[in-house]
Amino acid sequence: MATSIQSSTVAADRFVNAVESDLRREGRLGALFAVPFQGGTRLSAILSSFGAFKIISCNIEPGHGTYPALSAITPAANWYERQIFDLHGLMPANYQSLDPLVIRKGLESDPTYKPDEDLSERRPDLSEPSVEGEGLFKIPLGPVRSGIFESIEYVIETPGEEILHVEPRPFYKHRGIENNFSGRSFGEGALLAERVEGVSSVAHAIAYCQAIEQLSDSEISPQAQLVRVIHAELERIANHLESMVRHCEAAAQAVAFARFSFYKEQIMRLRADICGHRFSRGVVSPGGVTIPTTLDLNAVSKRISKLEADIDSSVNLLMKTASFLDRLRGTGVITTKQSRLFGTLGPVARGSGLLEDTRSSHPYSAYRHLGFVPVRETSDGDALARQNVRIDEIAGSFHLLKQALDGLGDLKTPGDEWRIKLNIRDGESLGWAEASQGEVLYLVIVDSGRLKTVRQRSASFHNMSVFSSAFPKDITTDFAFIEASFGLSVAGVSG
Template sequence: MSDTFVFSDELTCFATRVSEAVRKGARFGGLFATREPSGTRLLVLLEEGAIISTDSVVVQDAQPQYPALSLEIPAAAWYEREIHDLFGIEAIGPRRLDPLVLPTTTGSSRPRTGSGTTKGPIEIDPTPLSAHLRGEGVFTIPYGPVRSGVFESIEYLVETPGEDILHLRARVFHKHRGIETRFEGMTPADGVLLAERYEGVASVAHAVAFSSAVEQIAGVEIPEGAGLLRVLHAELERVANHLESVIRHCEAAGQAVAFARFSLHKERVQRLRAAISGSRFGRGVVIPGGVSGPPGLGASALFSSIDQVEAGVRADLRLLMATPSFADRLRGTGIVSPEVARQFGALGPVGRGSGQMADARIDRPYAAYSLLGLRSIEHRLQGDALARQRARMDEIEGSFHIIRQAIDRMEHLRAGKMQWAVPVDLKLNGQSIGWAEAPQGEVLYIVQLEEGRLTRVKPRSASFHNLAMFQAAFPKDVLTDFAFIEASFGVSIAGVAG
């Protein structure tokens, strides 16, 4: 199919450059589109250790196609589908561009976020996907969007002959809220509130990534105390999210007491976060230029509550991992091989269960992470749900270690004069990329400002990046493993659907 298309040299060279860079070891960070007066600009992010490099090309409106990157980079497949849904430009390659975040009817206009476009009415086409497999006794189980329990909406199509999962597809458009378009025209001060709601369970990480992009454009350094408070909130958020993942595992395994125990621990963490910030999700803490104010708890109160939570969590985690009826369900379940993880550039605990150790806190320290000692976590290659769970347990321990250092440093600073934020120019112009390590993995924000107003914001959540790999996590798994594999991925659908 691809040979019937002739692309301009520009587009062909772009695809070759990107493929070449990834072949040489760069990690594919994402492919994003934005409207410009002359066409649609494609921007690719490539990460090599401490450096994020970008490459871009404009796809002209006369021929809204470009050569698919997913031919060589499987991780690009979902980005190409997203761009097709939102901008109507097509990646030409062997894969079909099934709708993902916004299936539109023929003739409907698309959001085409960016500058210089008029937007017509957008009509969603909710027609179910057709079966992918054919064969004797193979049938499709549509699961969702309304799930059996208190979950975010997502639709899975499971194709199965009865027990084995032969093929799995996810569609997330049900929850698509069109947040990227909402950012347009906002001030950075309002934008950070919206960033907190892009993926609500990782509010702090999103706010930090967004704000650091704005701070880079403004060329300001945040005060040390602000960096430390950002770290404190980000690590509490990580603990809460990882506990949530443990709770989901316990629920799937029918471990009623463990479920209750970890729910209690999580409630304590949420209350601690509320006591420090006034919000159970740490909202309103991070602002462009620093933080909104001092923590609501003093060092001794913080230390004693951290001690209480950590002691409880540690003892129960030890017991949980020694409970055979729990660990047996995770061992060998949902294996993501190190090779698949590398191809998809797996992020966060999902990556760290399969040998992908990238961690923005270490690779590109932000906030106050460079001042604090981070424990390295064990290199695991098993790639099963158990390995992902163990990676999360390591991270919980690591987070408590970081939190203590942050409180300690903050306490020393307090003796002197404490500054919580620096002013940010209200008439900013420019573009930059911000990042943070969310509990789900690295979050990226591409932020563009003109005269102090946001003209384009593109968040890239780890949830989106990792869920693209979800169908690869069922090599020899059966329907009853589904709940465990889903819990071990720990993604937030809000962060996928946008």
């Protein structure tokens, strides 16, 4: 089953209607990208439904500066509109909020990000607390936080215990990474994609490379596809274990913390032994994978089986530890309704009853031929549900790993089949992959054999927009669990 991609361009005043009618038919808003186009801007809404992506675009005339707001029909669009205003100065008509998201007032140093001279003046100040009342105060958590965290500020509004509102401010880390793609070669683009969200290097590189490969109409070799699967699944296990480690740390489960961080280290070492890099960087490249120096299938198989058994036994013990489960149960609930409204991704979506996984709903590469272990159905939407989803996904990843290793063993591997030569035509193309955080999207525009524009949407960005909805009745000590159960990378949010 191939995933269908439909593109259409509509007039600017028809844009909202076109998106709305698609959203009604079981679609979700995957992303909203702004791309420079003939002096003006082209807005592309990526809509996703089972087995299909739809790109609905509209062109905004130069100097027009405003466009019809999608946040009027779906809250999922709000963060994209704030991001597009920060980066391109385009102001949505009848918007909900334009609070600075990725660039803060006074810190816009990137000249290409300033199409309007007066953008800095138009940029709103950071908003004041939205909740008012006696005894309420706000805790600025970050950007320099206690512990080894990425820089982000959460403004927590609270009367002391309960969390009434959380406002994430990810702009501290903004690196202008999308601009950095422009003009680079395809190979360099893959290296940069790996650094957009470093903990999901492989998923980003795969999404990017698949977009490039679509523009050449050639399929990479089966063994390259399987090697990509191996690295992507090891990365998923490492990320899920990281989430477990954070949970155990927050719950002061010292032995469990030590165990899971030990397993994670073993996964990282296994990755390094297979490809020479602990984050599998430099493996996935346009046309396939770099030639593996060492890949002893039997040895890898053995280590994977041992790890699977070890992790499984520790997980079983942990999920019977009442003092741990008590902290997760009912914490940070995202209801199915909220999840659907925001079109959440990855474990956050699957924990609240939406079972979409890009690997099976929009199958790509070797995933088309591999068997999946389904994750348990749950619509609790709390940190425990997300944790359970991760546990099932770890088991699923091991299952996929074994199939991929078997598949590689069956294939005869001629030397030059790892990376094929691509003839890449100019044009626009969409690539996607399932990272451990959820679906990653890349919109790539190629002109004269170089990258002209690249837009990426990490799952972290999309899921972070629903983060503040996860505090209906939680207290400040739950914060660490909710953050760990989301498992997001700030680098992917601020770009």
